[in-house]
Amino acid sequence: MTSTNIDLALVQSFVDKHRTANRPIVLVTSGGTTVPLEKNTVRFIDNFSTGQRGAASVEYFLERNYIVLFFHRLSSTLPYQRHLKSIFDESQSNQSYHLDQYHKFKTSLLLIPFQTVTDYLTGLEQLCSLLKSFKRSALIYACAAVSDYYIPNDELTEHKIPSGQNELIIRLKPVPKLLGSIKGEYAPEAFVVSFKLETDEKILEEKCLQSADKYNQDVIIGNMLKTRTNQVRIYERFDKLWTTINRMPEKEIEYQIIELLSEKHRIYQMNMN
Amino acid sequence: MTSTNIDLALVQSFVDKHRTANRPIVLVTSGGTTVPLEKNTVRFIDNFSTGQRGAASVEYFLERNYIVLFFHRLSSTLPYQRHLKSIFDESQSNQSYHLDQYHKFKTSLLLIPFQTVTDYLTGLEQLCSLLKSFKRSALIYACAAVSDYYIPNDELTEHKIPSGQNELIIRLKPVPKLLGSIKGEYAPEAFVVSFKLETDEKILEEKCLQSADKYNQDVIIGNMLKTRTNQVRIYERFDKLWTTINRMPEKEIEYQIIELLSEKHRIYQMNMN
Numbered sequence: 001m002t003s004t005n006i007d008l009a010l011v012q013s014f015v016d017k018h019r020t021a022n023r024p025i026v027l028v029t030s031g032g033t034t035v036p037l038e039k040n041t042v043r044f045i046d047n048f049s050t051g052q053r054g055a056a057s058v059e060y061f062l063e064r065n066y067i068v069l070f071f072h073r074l075s076s077t078l079p080y081q082r083h084l085k086s087i088f089d090e091s092q093s094n095q096s097y098h099l100d101q102y103h104k105f106k107t108s109l110l111l112i113p114f115q116t117v118t119d120y121l122t123g124l125e126q127l128c129s130l131l132k133s134f135k136r137s138a139l140i141y142a143c144a145a146v147s148d149y150y151i152p153n154d155e156l157t158e159h160k161i162p163s164g165q166n167e168l169i170i171r172l173k174p175v176p177k178l179l180g181s182i183k184g185e186y187a188p189e190a191f192v193v194s195f196k197l198e199t200d201e202k203i204l205e206e207k208c209l210q211s212a213d214k215y216n217q218d219v220i221i222g223n224m225l226k227t228r229t230n231q232v233r234i235y236e237r238f239d240k241l242w243t244t245i246n247r248m249p250e251k252e253i254e255y256q257i258i259e260l261l262s263e264k265h266r267i268y269q270m271n272m273n
Numbered sequence: 274m275t276s277t278n279i280d281l282a283l284v285q286s287f288v289d290k291h292r293t294a295n296r297p298i299v300l301v302t303s304g305g306t307t308v309p310l311e312k313n314t315v316r317f318i319d320n321f322s323t324g325q326r327g328a329a330s331v332e333y334f335l336e337r338n339y340i341v342l343f344f345h346r347l348s349s350t351l352p353y354q355r356h357l358k359s360i361f362d363e364s365q366s367n368q369s370y371h372l373d374q375y376h377k378f379k380t381s382l383l384l385i386p387f388q389t390v391t392d393y394l395t396g397l398e399q400l401c402s403l404l405k406s407f408k409r410s411a412l413i414y415a416c417a418a419v420s421d422y423y424i425p426n427d428e429l430t431e432h433k434i435p436s437g438q439n440e441l442i443i444r445l446k447p448v449p450k451l452l453g454s455i456k457g458e459y460a461p462e463a464f465v466v467s468f469k470l471e472t473d474e475k476i477l478e479e480k481c482l483q484s485a486d487k488y489n490q491d492v493i494i495g496n497m498l499k500t501r502t503n504q505v506r507i508y509e510r511f512d513k514l515w516t517t518i519n520r521m522p523e524k525e526i527e528y529q530i531i532e533l534l535s536e537k538h539r540i541y542q543m544n545m546n
Contacts, residue, residue: 037318040472040498042418045310046319081360087353087375088384102360111361145315148436163421168445174438199313225313 004074004119006112006126011069014110015130018067023108024137024265026066027127029144030054031073033117037170039156044116045172049145051076053195053228053254057141060258062105066139069131071123073144074113117147121178128186136269138190139261140182145197150175180215191265193219197228204233205242212237219264221257229253234260277347277392279385279399284342287383288403291340296381297410297538299339300400302417303327304346306390310443312429317389318445322418324349326468326501326527330414333531335378339412342404344396346417347386390420394451401459409542411463412534413455416494418470423448453488464538466492470501477506478515485510492537494530502526507533 018025031054032047051072058070058079070079080102084095112127114120124142131138149172182192194217198204201224208222212235222233232253234243245260247253291298304327305320324345331343331352343352353375357368385400387393397415404411422445455465467490471477474497481495485508495506505526507516518533520526 034319038472042321042470042472042498043420044319044321046307046317048315048317078359078361084360086351087357087372088351099360147316149441163447166447168422168447170443170445172441172443174436174441197315199311199315225315 004114004116004123006123008126008130011110011112011127011130015067015069018108019134021067024066024139024262024269025069025131025134026061026139026141027069027071027131028054028058028061029071029120029124029140029142030058031076032145033073033120033147034115035117035147035150035172036156037151039153039158045147045149047145047147048225049073049076051078052082054143055079055082056252056254057143057258058109059101059105060255061141061262062108064258064262066108066262068109069112069127070109071112071114071120071127071144074115078111079109117150117175118153120144120146121176124178125181125186128182128190131190132187134187135189136191136271138187139265140187140190140192141261142179142182142192142194147175149173177215179211179217183216191219191268192217193221193261196220196222197225198222199225205235208233208235218268219261232257236264277387277389277396279396281399281403284383284385284400284403288340288342291381292407294340297339297412297535297542298342298404298407299334299412299414300342300344300404301327301331301334302344302393302397302413302415303331304349305418306346306393306420307388308390308420308423308445309429310424312426312431318420318422320418320420321498322346322349324351325355327414327416328352328355329525329527330416330531331382332374332378333528334414334535335381337531337535339381339535341382342385342400343382344385344387344393344400344417347388351384352382390423390448391426393417393419394449397451398454398459401455401463404463405460407460408462409464409544411460412538413460413463413465414534415452415455415465415467420448422446450488452484452490456489464492464541465490466494466534469493469495470498471495472498478508481506481508491541492534505530509537 031051032049035045037043054072055077058068061068080098083098085093114123152173179194196208196211198207204222208220212220218237220235230247232245245256304324305322308318310316327345328350331341334341353371356371358366387396425446452467469481469484471480477495481493485493491510493508503520505518518529
C-alpha cells in the first residue's frame with residue numbers, strides 16, 4: 001500500500017474550467033481511511049465502508065447540476081461503475097442506462113483517490129482551500145469513514161511486525177480533528193455536511209449534537225450501521241431542526257438525502273452570496 | 274462487515290461432479306483476512322493484499338486442466354473479471370478474449386468468499402478436509418495473506434470503540450497456526466504450497482526454511498513486498514532445492530509459477546498415487 005498525493009494542478013484546472021458556469025460545486029469524500037501499522041505497509045487498520053453512499057450521492061448531485069470532486073478511498077465503490085455487473089453475475093440488468101448517464105455527466109466529475117488517513121487529512125485541507133473562492137456555492141459532503149486513531153509517522157516501525165510473539169500491543173494516538181477547520185479556516189463560507197455512524201441507537205442523537213457543537217457543520221446526518229440504507233436522521237444546526245428520512249420504495253435513500261440537501265444549499269446560497 | 278459461512282453442500286456437489294473426470298484439483302486461497310476490533314464491526318485490521326496473485330494463478334491452473342476452488346477475500350480481485358476495464362478507463366483492451374476464456378473455463382471454477390481470519394481458518398479446514406479423498410491429485414495453493422494476530426471473539430467489545438480518548442491500546446493474541454494441520458491432519462496426501470511475504474530481504478530465505486520446518490509444506494514461495502510481481506524464490510522441502518523465477522517479458526510471473534508447480538505436482542502424483 002502506497003501513499004497517494006493529489007495532483008493539485010489537475011484539480012485546479014478542472015475547477016477553473018467550470019468556474020464561469022455559475023453552477024454549485026460539491027466535494028464528496030467517500031470510503032474508509034487506512035492506518036498503516038508499519039512503514040513498509042503490510043498491516044493496517046481500516047474503517048468499514050463500502051463507499052456505496054458516497055458513490056450513489058455523486059450521481060444524484062450530478063443530476064442536480066453540481067460539479068463534483070469525488071475524493072474517495074482507492075478501490076472503493078465508484079459512481080456509475082457500481083451498476084455494472086461482474087462477469088460472474090448472470091442476472092439481467094439495464095447497464096446501458098447507467099453507461100449513458102455516465103457519458104452525460106462525466107465532464108462534471110473528477111475522481112481523486114486516497115488511501116491513508118494522513119493522505120485524507122492533507123487532501124481535505126487542499127481541496128477545501130481550493131473551493132474557498134466558490135464561497136456559498138461550495139458544498140462539502142463528508143461521508144468518508146475517517147479513522148479516529150492512528151500511529152504518527154515518527155512512531156511507525158520500518159518493517160513488517162514479526163509474528164510469533166505471545167501478544168501484540170498496538171498503541172494508537174487520536175487523529176487530529178480537522179472537520180472543525182473547514183468552517184473555521186479552509187472554506188468558511190461553504191455549506192458543510194458530515195455523517196455520524198454509530199452502532200448504539202441510544203447515543204446517536206447525542207453524538208450528532210456533540211459533533212455540531214464542536215465542528216460547526218451546517219448539517220449532520222446520523223445513521224446506524226445496520227439500518228443505514230433505510231433510515232437517516234438529519235440535524236440542521238442553525239435551525240436546531242431534526243428530520244428523519246425513511247427510504248422510499250424503488251429509490252436509494254441517497255436520492256432523498258441529496259434532494260433535501262440541494263434545496264437547503266440553494267436557500268443557503270440565496271441568504272448571503 | 275459480516276461473517277461469511279461456506280455453503281458446504283454446494284462445494285461438495287461441485288467437487289463430486291468433477292470427481293470422475295480424473296483431473297487434478299486445486300484450492301487457491303487469496304486476499305487478506307480481516308481482524309475485527311469490535312463485534313458490531315466498524316474497525317478492523319487488514320493485511321495488504323490485492324488478491325492479484327491468487328486471481329492470476331487461478332487462470333493458469335484452469336489452463337492446465339485443474340478444477341479450481343477459489344477461496345478468496347470478498348471484494349478482492351477475481352479471475353477474468355480483473356481484465357475488464359472500468360468505465361473510467363478509456364484505454365483500448367481486448368476484453369472479448371478474457372470473456373471467452375471465462376466462458377471456456379467457468380464450469381471448472383467455484384468462487385467461495387471469506388472476510389475475517391476466523392472465517393478463513395474455519396473454511397480452510399472444511400475445504401481441505403473435503404479434498405482429502407482426492408489424495409495426491411489435490412493441490413493446496415495458499416496465497417491468502419493471513420493475519421498473525423487477532424482479538425479472540427470472547428475479548429471483543431460489543432460496540433464501536435469510542436473516539437476522544439488520549440490513547441487507544443489494542444491487545445492482540447497470536448492466530449492459531451493451522452498451516453501445519455493441512456499435511457498433519459486435513460489432507461495429508463495433498464501437495465501443499467504456501468507463500469512467505471517479507472519486506473526485509475535479509476530474512477526472507479531464513480523465514481521460508483523456518484516455515485518449511487514447522488509446517489511441512491511441499492513448496493514454499495518467498496517474495497518481497499516491493500518486487501513480488503517480478504521475482505519469487507521457490508523452495509522445495511523434500512529436495513532442499515531453491516529455484517529463482519524472474520518474470521519473462523509479456524507474461525505475468527504467475528504463469529511461470531503455475532507452470533513449475535503443475536509439473537512438480539504431476540511428478541508428485543506419479544510417485545505414489
